[in-house]
Amino acid sequence: MATITITIKLFAHFRNGRFKEAAQRLDPGADCRQVILGLGFRLSEMGIVMVNGQHAPLDQPLNEGDTLALFPLVGGG
Amino acid sequence: MNKILRVNMHDLTTSIEALPPEWAGLGGRALTSAIVAKEVPPTCHALGPDNKLVFAPGLLSGTAASNSGRLSAGAKSPLTGGIKECNVGGTAAQMLARLRINALIVEGTPKGDGWYSLRVSKDGVAIQEEAGLLGLGNFAVIDALQSLLGKKTGVIAIGPAGEMKLTSANISVKDPSGKIRSLGRGGLGAVMGSKRIKFLSIDDEGAPGIQIADPEKFKSASRIFTKALMDHPVSGQGLPTYGTNVLVNILHEAGGLPTRNFTYGQFDGHEQICGETMHDTIVARGGKPRHGCHAGCVIQCSQVYNDKDGQYLTSGFEYETIWGLGANCCISTLDDIALADNIMDDLGLDSIETAVAFGVAMEAGILPWGDGKEVVRILREEIGRGTALGRVIGSGAGAVGRTYGVTRVPTVKNQAIPAYDPRSVKGIGITYCTSPMGADHTAGYTIATNILNVGGQVDPLKKDGQVELSRNLQIATAAIDSTGMCIFIAFPALDIPECLPALIDMLNARFGAQLTGDDVVGLGKRILKTERAFNLAAGMTAADDRLPEFFRTDPVAPHQAVWDFTNEEIDAFWNF
Ligand code: SF4
Numbered sequence: 001m002a003t004i005t006i007t008i009k010l011f012a013h014f015r016n017g018r019f020k021e022a023a024q025r026l027d028p029g030a031d032c033r034q035v036i037l038g039l040g041f042r043l044s045e046m047g048i049v050m051v052n053g054q055h056a057p058l059d060q061p062l063n064e065g066d067t068l069a070l071f072p073l074v075g076g077g
Numbered sequence: 078m079n080k081i082l083r084v085n086m087h088d089l090t091t092s093i094e095a096l097p098p099e100w101a102g103l104g105g106r107a108l109t110s111a112i113v114a115k116e117v118p119p120t121c122h123a124l125g126p127d128n129k130l131v132f133a134p135g136l137l138s139g140t141a142a143s144n145s146g147r148l149s150a151g152a153k154s155p156l157t158g159g160i161k162e163c164n165v166g167g168t169a170a171q172m173l174a175r176l177r178i179n180a181l182i183v184e185g186t187p188k189g190d191g192w193y194s195l196r197v198s199k200d201g202v203a204i205q206e207e208a209g210l211l212g213l214g215n216f217a218v219i220d221a222l223q224s225l226l227g228k229k230t231g232v233i234a235i236g237p238a239g240e241m242k243l244t245s246a247n248i249s250v251k252d253p254s255g256k257i258r259s260l261g262r263g264g265l266g267a268v269m270g271s272k273r274i275k276f277l278s279i280d281d282e283g284a285p286g287i288q289i290a291d292p293e294k295f296k297s298a299s300r301i302f303t304k305a306l307m308d309h310p311v312s313g314q315g316l317p318t319y320g321t322n323v324l325v326n327i328l329h330e331a332g333g334l335p336t337r338n339f340t341y342g343q344f345d346g347h348e349q350i351c352g353e354t355m356h357d358t359i360v361a362r363g364g365k366p367r368h369g370c371h372a373g374c375v376i377q378c379s380q381v382y383n384d385k386d387g388q389y390l391t392s393g394f395e396y397e398t399i400w401g402l403g404a405n406c407c408i409s410t411l412d413d414i415a416l417a418d419n420i421m422d423d424l425g426l427d428s429i430e431t432a433v434a435f436g437v438a439m440e441a442g443i444l445p446w447g448d449g450k451e452v453v454r455i456l457r458e459e460i461g462r463g464t465a466l467g468r469v470i471g472s473g474a475g476a477v478g479r480t481y482g483v484t485r486v487p488t489v490k491n492q493a494i495p496a497y498d499p500r501s502v503k504g505i506g507i508t509y510c511t512s513p514m515g516a517d518h519t520a521g522y523t524i525a526t527n528i529l530n531v532g533g534q535v536d537p538l539k540k541d542g543q544v545e546l547s548r549n550l551q552i553a554t555a556a557i558d559s560t561g562m563c564i565f566i567a568f569p570a571l572d573i574p575e576c577l578p579a580l581i582d583m584l585n586a587r588f589g590a591q592l593t594g595d596d597v598v599g600l601g602k603r604i605l606k607t608e609r610a611f612n613l614a615a616g617m618t619a620a621d622d623r624l625p626e627f628f629r630t631d632p633v634a635p636h637q638a639v640w641d642f643t644n645e646e647i648d649a650f651w652n653f
Contacts, residue, residue: 009330011323011326011327011330011353012315012318012319012323012352012353013318015353020348047310047315047529047530048327048528048529048530050330050331053330053331053332053635053636054331054538054636055530055534055536055537069330071326071327071330072310072314072315073310073311073314073315073529073530073531074310074311074314074315074316074318074319074323074327074529
């Protein structure tokens with residue numbers, strides 16, 4: 001089965017010791033939760049999860065070319 | 078005695094009045110808006126003798142409650158033509174509260190050309206003639222007053238922009254480190270300038286202090302409240318580490334970061350100006366990533382930003398300013414933005430109104446997009462010296478648009494729209510439309526729920542639930558603005574069940590009152606309705622509760638979103 005490639009973007013302290021932006025290959029049908037856990041995060045650390053600039057539930061499946069952005073709970077202006 | 082100080086600049090007289098019973102139990106925004114609504118004729122000229130400038134500390138200011146040291150100022154706004162309340166940190170609110178001054182009302186305008194200052198102390202308020210500090214920037218005024226009156230003196234001042242009565246002029250309040258926090262929006266600095274008051278100094282020597290009706294109950298409620306603030310990830314961790322500027326990347330990602338005068342929703346240079354980069358820069362240059370705008374703030378969203386030689390460049394460097402000159406004017410050099418922020422503080426200019434005015438000026442071709450050096454030059458040499466161009470830009474985004482024939486002018490009630498695109502974050506558009514203050518994100522910060530997942534989740538791109546969200550937040554905000562609390566306590570208040578009851582318990586313990594949650598909501602509703610009634614009497618109509626046309630006609634990338642609320646849907650906001 002062919003793999004898909006997505007872009008992962010991390011923000012705020014999620015970047016510490018990890019990366020800002022990276023490409024990742026996934027099996028088709030992988031969802032946000034799998035990627036998050038695969039990066040070593042706990043689900044309770046997640047503030048905002050966006051796929052292609054829109055808020056996404058954890059079980060949203062990812063497609064070829066998607067951008068997954070992960071933010072801790074931060075913010076306020 | 079709880080008292081009101083009144084200053085009449087026409088007769089140059091002052092008086093001390095007992096707090097009238099109708100205003101008992103009011104503070105902050107509730108009190109400034111009640112006074113302006115009762116005493117200012119809505120149709121008066123905002124810079125004429127009939128307008129009044131009112132200062133009031135919040136209900137809990139001066140107590141040991143965390144984050145309670147905010148000061149409200151109110152008047153008729155020369156920018157919007159409606160009622161205005163701004164609030165600010167700094168040291169003044171706590172000093173006024175300890176002096177048991179519920180409000181200071183400045184009325185009338187002087188007959189001659191002279192300038193004055195006010196001296197507030199335990200004996201009341203005195204008017205003094207002022208000449209030496211005229212024309213000086215806020216930093217020089219604060220330095221001079223600190224060496225004259227001592228480090229502890231409170232200062233509320235206007236810079237050259239206020240002296241020129243520019244409608245972007247703000248009022249500056251000294252913070253605990255001798256720098257500046259601003260009563261930013263709506264041109265209140267011009268109102269103070271129209272009364273020819275360069276500054277107020279406050280001396281709280283011998284102040285009687287705060288009397289707490291039930292000190293034990295207050296202490297335990299205050300402990301619960303502080304714990305909630307520290308426990309919530311936004312107020313306990315996010316804001317102290319990255320400040321408000323962490324929002325650059327979030328709004329960029331969500332497609333709600335207004336770019337190139339609200340043409341796009343994302344900015345290519347976002348990584349250069351974002352909170353993460355700013356945090357690393359501050360640390361590398363020996364600045365302070367966290368800093369409080371008043372004693373008693375446990376969140377400390379503010380910071381001290383140094384230049385590359387490690388010298389102070391600016392503080393209180395907020396997302397809205399960085400967005401305004403950054404994405405909105407396409408400037409991707411944080412140092413240029415920081416220098417401009419410092420100059421705006423010194424001149425006494427609202428950094429949101431001014432940044433948006435620059436965006437419109439760039440669209441008009443007055444200066445190139447992204448030219449931070451030219452922004453700095455115009456601030457210093459045009460606005461600072463009061464040239465014709467400087468006065469146009471210093472009069473705000475609407476003035477620049479009208480003068481140069483620009484149609485893309487992001488304002489509501491002539492006040493510049495801040496840092497969140499209402500097409501792709503629709504809840505905030507309802508707040509911009511309906512807030513009696515004009516376009517003001519703090520009046521009902523739907524970003525919390527639309528974007529940050531605080532207080533639930535309402536999809537930012539859909540219309541569903543936005544009017545209700547904005548209404549609930551505006552009601553709560555009006556009440557919080559009356560307590561002296563910083564609005565950032567709303568993050569824990571929305572998520573942690575003990576937080577709001579603890580706040581109400583503190584109010585009850587402070588005043589020996591029996592307020593319930595419903596009473597607080599009722600207070601918020603009354604404030605909004607009072608403010609709206611003032612605006613209607615001043616000549617505004619439902620047609621003023623609208624976004625500019627281009628938000629309907631020009632889709633914003635990347636979501637190609639447009640503003641698609643009907644007038645009826647917007648007007649339903651007021652059904653409460
Ligand atoms: S959180 Fe920020 S704005 Fe609020 S009181 Fe503290 S420093 Fe001031």
